[in-house]
Amino acid sequence: MTQRSRHTTALALALALAAAAPLGGCGGGGEQGPKRPQLKPLVIKEQTSSVTQGTGGYVVTWAGVISNPNRWYFGENVAATVVGKDAAGKEVVRMEQPLDAVPPSGSLKFTGQATASARPVDVKLTYKPAVWRQATRIPSAYVPFPISSPNTEKLGNGSHLVTGAVGNPYQKAATSLVVTALLRDKDGRLVGGASTYVDDVHAGAPRRFVLTVDSLNGTGPVARTDITARTWGSSGRPYEELAMSGAISANGARPRTPPFARDRGYQAMPVDRRP
Structure with missing residues (x-):
């Protein structure tokens, strides 16, 4: 192979690699969109539970607050699992509670109730991670x-x-x-x-x-x-x-007084009488 042929072959390979590089980076012809940002998990802000004697057993009630730190995503398909155990460590109540969607940059305040056959002395709440979906509105x-x-x-x-x-x-x-x-x-x-x-x-x-x-x-x-x-x-x-x-404006009510005969915000500029 001559020196000229080698230069021609190297140039052709370089052009081919340059053309192929964008295709490989886009994952097949550029059809893949921008990467989703790293989303933060839901934050358990507060939770509490209580047990009282009921007619058919012991009533376990709970309440909690979960916040969504992601500004542009709904947290969906969230669920809470409530497990109560008696003094011997035996599980006496278990319930999975589907929760409502958590809005972007918002919080979810929720409550629940279940009945146990024996009195639980230890009640714990665990949460299933959210499925994220991008919001269509700001x-x-x-x-x-x-x-x-x-x-x-x-x-x-x-x-x-x-x-x-x-x-x-x-x-x-x-x-x-x-x-x-x-x-x-x-x-x-x-x-x-x-x-x-x-x-x-x-x-x-x-x-x-x-x-x-x-x-x-x-x-x-x-x-x-x-x-x-x-x-x-x-x-x-x-x-x-x-x-x-669309939201209704807080000041959307029609005025109840007649319009001013003259705009009260109008003020004429003083005449410049300097010599």
Whole structure:
């Protein structure tokens, strides 16, 4: 092979490698999209449980708060597993509770209840990792559901009655919402909670809710009640459908006074009378 032939062959190989390199990096013709960022796991912010004597056994109740540190992703198909063991270490209750979707940069407040045949002395909650799905709207589009007229009343049997109304800030009606009330002591510690469902909530027409918190973890008085509402289901699509319909402006009411005859914000510039 002559010197000229060797140079020609080397040049052809270099051009071929340069052309093939982008194809190999894109994973087959560039069809693969950008890599998903490294997502952080859900964070268990708070959790509590309590056991009380019931008519058919022992009632185990629990409450918790999970937060989503990822700004652009829904945490879906989350589940909590509750296991209770008696003094001998025997498992007396086990329940897997599917949880609702956790919105981007949001939190999930949840409660649950199960019945055990024997009294558990050790109750533990574990969580199944979330399945992540990218949100179709910016985080600010997921407006929280407003709670009005909240009230917590202590009943004679030690339970607490929580009432109020939940509104819908979106133009589309919310078919089903979950209302959760978490009770706290004077130090802000979570001591218990309960949840209920409210259906067919239209904008401008808040729906009343009533729920009862039967047992608490601790004997101190309840100092504060945190009430939130969320869409029901393991997927974030119901929340996204509401966000896609658009939120109603808080100042969207029509003015009730006649317009000004003259714009009060108008001010003429003074005439420059300098020589």
